[in-house]
Amino acid sequence: MAAQRTTGYAVIIVNYGDPALVAGNIGPEVDADDGALVVLVDNFHSQEARASAAALSAERGWLFVAAANDGFGAGVNLGVAAARRRGHHAFITVNPDAIAPRAVLRELARHVDADPLALVSPFMDTGDGEPHFRGARMHRRTGQMRSGWSEFDDDPEWANWLSGACLAFSARAFDLLGGFDEDYFLYWEDVDISRRAAEQGMRLEIRPDLLVIHDEGGTQEAGSSRTKSPTYYFYNIRNRMLFGRRHLRGRRWAGWVAASPRQSTRIWMRGGRKQALTEPKGLLAAARGLLAGAAQLLRRPPATTPRGTAPMHGARASGPEEARPLRITVAIPSYRRPARLAALLAALPERIAETPDVVVDVLVIDNDPAGSARDTVTSSPLEPRYVHETTPGISAARNRALDECRTSDLLAFLDDDEIPRTGWLSSLVDVWRHHRAAAVAGRLVSVFEEGTDPWMIASGTFYRRQRPTGTPLPAASTANLLLDLAQVQDLGLRFEGSLGLSGGEDTMFTKQLVQRGGTLLWCNESEVEDTVVPSRLTREWATQRAFSAGNGLVHVNLRLAHTSTHRLALRGRYLLGGTARVTAGLARHHYGRARRHLGHDARGMRTFHRGRGMLAGARGHLYEEYARP
DSSP states (O other), X not given: OOOOOOOOXXXXXXXXSOTHHHHHHSOHHHHTOTTEEEEEEEEOSOHHHHHXXXXXXXXXXXXEEEEOSOXXXXXXXXXXXXXXXXXXXXXXEEOTTEXXXXXXXXXXXXXXXXXXXXXXXEEEEOXXXXXXXXXXXXXXXXXXXXXXXXXXXXXXXXXXXXXXXXXXXXXXXXHHHTSOOGGGOSSSHHXXXXXXXXXXXXXXXXXXXXXXXXXXXXXXXOSSSSOOOHHXXXXXXXXXXXXXXHHXXXXXXXXXXXXXXXHHHHHHHTTOXXXXXXXXXXXXXXXXXXXXXXGGGGSOOOSXXXXXXXXXXXXXXXXXXXXXXXXXXXXXEESSOHHHXXXXXXXXXXXXXXXXXXXXXXXXEEOOTTOTTHHHHHTOTTOOEEEEOOSOSHHHHHHHHHHHTTTOSEEEXXXXXXXXXXXXXXXXXXXXXXXXXXXXXXXEEEEOOTTOOXXXXXXXXXXXXXXXXXXXXXXXXXXXXXXXXXXHHHTTOOOOGGGTTTSOHHHHHHHHHHHTTOOEEEEEEEXXXXXXXXXXXXXXXXXXXXXXXXXXXXXXXXXXXXXXXXXXXXXXXXXXXXXXXXXXXXXXXXXXXXXXXXXXXXXXXXXXXXXXXXXXXXXXXXXXXXXXX
């Protein structure tokens, strides 16, 4: 068994002032971790502090990034950019006043490496052992904060958010979100990125099994352990209004504004009642924050939320590319073909580069219980996402793809033994953009080795008909298929599980798509190449495939029948049709043999076996071509 790959990760620390706190909180075990890169982003405070931060970084082997004092979000964005230039793709923000053990950092990195569309935080305690962060929630109408967590983030009143004091995310998630919004400067930027992620279908996850020590206030200047700094009051109150302006419209925005005096008082009261006398600067800062927040009333709401993401309470945009880059997932179900899968993954970067205006990610669904595709995926420079679907059958693998791609706009299916040709994806996307079809199907071009039996070529087993681009189809294969995921979801489509080992699940899926009102179009310019392996170039395999095709057709249409009367009529029809094909096919085969006409010989034999498959299906037999030992 191959050794498990150690996930590399970058720890992003945004520092302001004396870096002594960081020096003490980042232990030598992190420095010694070969997979770790500590990035110290120094927001300018003074020349002395900057010199100390640079010297500390040089001494500890950290990556030093000098930054203007543009705030936490801007600092994180700079740190991520610097780490990516070093080749890192998993990132963890850690506050200067937080202590995160190496084991915790490694597990957070492993989590987002395995699930790139998740944002993850650990539990946090204070240095005294008191619970500090166990997940947090924000009232959707007022912005009031509360500790706690909703497992599925589906509470109608309270929305989850994760703390930026220790937050893990992948490069893919960062790109889809556009990074942290730099307008917040300090506080609420983690609330904002959490809500943007949730509204795009990403997962917000809290890890109770991981613990970080966070003595909040270590970077604050206040008179007591409870009292907050004037900076805390100003930006929390100001940014609450900024968040509302970013995410809310109409009555929701009006309600948010109306709640501002009370919620601003709540924020100030986090420091206790006595602070009005002991720390008057805090009260003045709170008042200034309220005035600064009120300035949002004079600003027009953005046409889209920051960095092109969906509004917090909005529906899916009618055209995704109008609000943000189009997101496409290339899904590859795989079963025990690691060499072919490796060739496909090696070919994809060039094809993906042909669509520079979209964000493309790759998902491999390994349907082998032994996980034979894992090593191929982890060793690929493309860094695809890997999921292991142990339920046997192609339907389970394809449904897993649908479940894993909820944040994407489009899903492009490829088989693991195919190689896409030039223009494969860009052509599919062009047709989709022009017609807004629910699905677009492209060509599958079979390539044969030299010396292939001429009978196989003459049989038409691998013949695929060409059509003008834009031609509507009644059904299609998933070998080269682009799906509009919003329309698929609206139509309530899934792949039929009972056909997972027999085939025909893609025919049934696309037939249902058309029957329920979706449009399925042909794209003749999109081509994927299938080099046919020798085991499929035998007459035995061709006749077996013909039997399977006839059998699968019957079962698909029987499952699509809405009444028992209709199913009974179909059985009768296929009994007659199967009998006719058996008779005609056998006659044509013998005619071809007698006349030494290879085409009649081979096609007659295929027709004969297709008829046999139809007869078996009409009698209730389901042939499982892909049955497993």
